[in-house]
Amino acid sequence: MAVATPLLVIAFAMSGIRQAIAVGIIFHLIARWHNYRTITRMLIVLLASAFHFSAIFMMIFVALGSNAAHVVRIGGAVIIALFIVALVAFSPSSVEAYSRLYLVEGGKLAAPGAIVQIAPLAFAAVIYFANRDAWTRANGDNSLNRGMAWAAIIAVPAILVSSVGAYRFALYLWPMAMTVYGGVPGTVENGVGRLFYRVCLVAAAFALLLGWLLLANNSYAWIPYQSWLNQPGDVLLWRWHYR
Secondary structure: OOOOHHHHHHHHHOOOHHHHHHHHHHHHHHHOHHHOOHHHHHHHHHHHHHHOHHHHHHHHHHHHOOOOOHHHHHHHHHHHHHHHHHHHHHOHHHOOOOOHHHOOOOOOOOOOOHHHHHHHHHHHHHHHHHOHHHHHHHHOOOHHHHHHHHHHHHHHHHOOOOHHHHHHHHHHHHHHHHHHHHHHHHHOOOHHHHHHHHHHHHHHHHHHHHHHHHHOOOHHHOHHHOOHHHOOOOOOOOHHHHO
16 A cells, blocks of 8 residues: 555646556456456456556566467557557657646646656665565566566666656556565565565655645646645635525
8 A cells, every 4th residue: 555655646746647557457457367267357457448548558567467378468469569659659649648738738648657656666676586486485477477577677668768658557557566566575584674675765755745746747737636734724625605
């Protein structure tokens, strides 16, 4: 919960409603990944894509996790990835059509906060690969987490190609980061070390939350940030005030 709250719940889910629904559907799929057959996984991804087209990104992992021959799985994943890259490069508005409020006339679609969103995912992937043996002994391993960890690392240079595309697709990788950060204490034998890690993790999550709420380039205009807790004293909050 600490890992997910600052950037996934507050910064994203409270503003990107359509994609938040798509992400929720994909998270359900990831939680029950090994209980579903390939065709069921495809149908769930298509359902999520009906709410936000970026969910089609998860078809890469559906292809890689299928029971087809190795060449077919890799080939299918590559074809889907090339399709997504071409879509982002030549028709970025089909991935995310930003409001004119966020664009100057003739401006290019951009997400200045993409690196802030993607960095925690990439850092989780680095922790996973750097501590792979201990992680496997403590928490087990699966190919889906491994694939999403590689995708999180690839997402960092992808920001240079399309910050909007990289950010939007990387949102589906949060289950990997939540699993990694939440599973690290299982690899630490010393009780004091586990406590120190947990304190540092909560402090880092709180710092991310404050940074996003106070320093984001458009935080002043986002309705979710304008809660009752920070309204001026003379603001009328109850509906009956206006009758």
